[in-house]
Amino acid sequence: MIVSFLQFFAIYTMPYTDNSLFYALPVAFFITVLLIPTLAPLAMRIGLTDAPCNRRLHASETPLVGGITIFIGLMFAILILDTSLSGYRALFAGSALLLLVGVLDDFHELSARFRFFYQVLAALLMTQWGGIAITDLGSLLGTESLPLGIWSVPFTVFCVVGVINAVNMIDGMDGLSGSIMLLTALLLALLAFSVNQIDSASILSLFAASCAAFLVFNLRTHLRKRIHVFLGDAGSMMGGYILCWFLIDLGQEPAQAYAPVTALWLFAIPIIDTVATMIGRVMRKKSPFSADRTHLHHLLLSSGLSVTTTLLVILVAIVLLASVGILAENHAIPEWIMTVAFLTISFIYLSVSNKHKLD
Template structure:
């Protein structure tokens, strides 16, 4: 079935839901800005934070409001699964906003993320239990390991999105790309119920990006996601990936999950491994993320967002085409691990990696003194 025909399956109600969610979020963002200043929900520059001026961090809260309004207006029945999903989203945003204001210990954030993931797996039954054809078997049910593996995977995705939130528009654009791909996968699987909800979530993210992504009419972001927003988007993407790939009625391979989130996952895993090997906390903020290297190589924030979002889209589409053509699934797993290893080796020496990226751009990297200063600062 052609891509256009896939999208034609959606009913007018689905488009109305997405459009209304988009409009609500886009209109509520400017309303939230003075409230953020009054409540002290601001991201102030200094140290590893190099943006200009204090920026409100209520983007995630407004996306959540759009999500709640969408469900309140368009849901005809509320299942246990829906209630768990909404509850997990609310808890993550609330704790994330508290973290934005009071700078909570990372152990608190991880604990709350794990509890939300546990509720997803245990109460809602959304688990990574069937790794069909990932290891070369028709089915590979991991049984009792399903719940702990699900918690580990969901927490990983949440933190991957959180770590990608370092450039105007980046985390939102990565989430939007993944939601678009997941919506296509849901339509291909014939799951119009899930496709409608993913489309609405995409509308909410797009409404936020109007005020977060740099453009000719927006020279810098007016609002940030905040930790609550990045955790919310990670939670949503993890939920969508599991719903799509763990339903026996869906012809969607579990292999597509990590490929759809490839760049943030690879960046997150490589950095955590490198921090662990150096004896530092895996959650210690630094300035060695993929987007930081691109910035130091001379790419503008806008180009960094385009490169990473475009790369994420290309990898997700390539994996989907490979699955459609019947490529041996374990080969795609090996290729993904190869990309991860390749990025680990490529970034082994930060200055060399930046210089190579600068050559790809056709220019010179940031001077060594600036790179050294960047290494001494930290940015999540």
């Protein structure tokens, strides 16, 4: 069913692309599907697993191979695309770097400082080699534009590291991070197609196909009963990096598909949840990077919702907030209004969630 939907997606966008995407989509999906049963037993033997603990929701050791299989499936499928990928070398290099660091972290938990160093390095690959950077914040203050000048690179690095950690930190429940990556990639692919950015749209579509394949073994499906796998830090960091590349690229000239503030609405839930969680930890005099059970999905679960219902609630919220951003873009709502609206929603969630946590 998932493959059929993705092929329908390729057919629908065929006037803007070529047949290679139609053939590459099932390759991305099935390579990932085939690799998971192959690598999962190996991961169990070598200790690349996530063991249960008091802040985990699973009851047994689970292989951390989701990110590895998504990346390999994506890379195989990309080779089928009938297009030049030279402009994406930094994307592939940065993704591979974070995948490797993530695997090391999954084997033996690395220090936050070590992970932070390589996240910054990957961000610099994006800006200095890939040429992807936030150079203009748009009309946030009601002016025509707000160029960043010499602050472009440091601000971009800050945002990239933030998005990577947002995906990593929210990865605490079956299907959550994988579904967020899938939904965001599909939304970005459609927006890329709308401005004729075919290469970006194709890569995003293949990434979505690989994420969909991973979810077959992460959500409650028939295959998951036999093989259950997680993304691991490798998958969440790599996936966050890929999404951030296109969130920035499509929000800036010359490939601009939306105003910079719209990117916040497209990725609203991970951003709001991460910022609120970190502020809450600081308010409780803890490290903002300490592990706990204060994320949005933890709060929903503690309110009595099931895992499936919690996942659906969060995904619906993601779609609704993204839709608000896209509709505002299409109806030319001033960017400063959308900025104020986003900050207002963030403040309300921060106030409500931290009151619940303190209670």
